[in-house]
Amino acid sequence: MGHALSSVTAFYRGETGDHQGRMIQDIWALSPFWLEHTHDYVQWLFPLPEASRFNTFAPLLSAADRRAFAEDPTLRERQRRSLDVMLAFFGLYRREQHIDARSELNMREHIWLKRGGHNHLRISRIIRSLHLCHQPELAASFQQAVIRLGTTQGVVSEQSLAYWRQANR
Incomplete structure (x- = not known):
């Protein structure tokens, strides 16, 4: 295959x-509505070595x-931009390696705070992909934020929390 x-x-x-x-x-550049209702882009932004069951x-x-991600800081920077898009969608923000809730985070608009749903799978994928793409600190920061917020501001199921805890292993 060459290079x-x-x-x-x-x-x-x-x-x-x-x-x-x-x-x-x-x-x-896509809208939050599009990000919620389209299901075949997150695998491109946050790729994994395993085939997707859904796409x-x-x-x-x-x-x-x-x-390539290990050697090229531009690829890692571009993945951080993808993360920022998804963080805004989830009602979160990033400052360097720190991730936290925006003031408007709420269960009505940010449905990942509720039990189940495809966004929980997306979160697991994002944590794991960041880790595999040589951004382990960011993976851990996102992981800690969603676990903390999913239990303090949401009603995330124990099953989803367990997946998130395992995602960067």
Whole structure:
């Protein structure tokens, strides 16, 4: 295969679109409504080495991708931008490596604070992907924030909390 770019690395560098042809910058600009009701983008922003049960078009995070994220600070910075998009969607914000709740975080608008739902799977994926893409401090900060907020400001199920605790192992 030579030095051909993986779809994950090329997507993150803005050289290719996802399976729908969407460029990463296009996804970053989408509305919260779109982010909630579209289910085939989060696997591109936060890739994992395992196939997605829900999106057969999802790219897999390869060993070459992991090396690229380790070696290229621009890829890590672009993934932090993806994280910031999702944090805003979840009612959270990031300052450097610290993640916390925005003042408007509430269960009515931020449904991840309730039991179950696909956003809990997204959160597990984000924690694990950040960890695998050489951003372990950020993975841990996000993990701690969602566990704390999911139990103090929400009613997140014990099952989801257990997945989140395991996600960066």
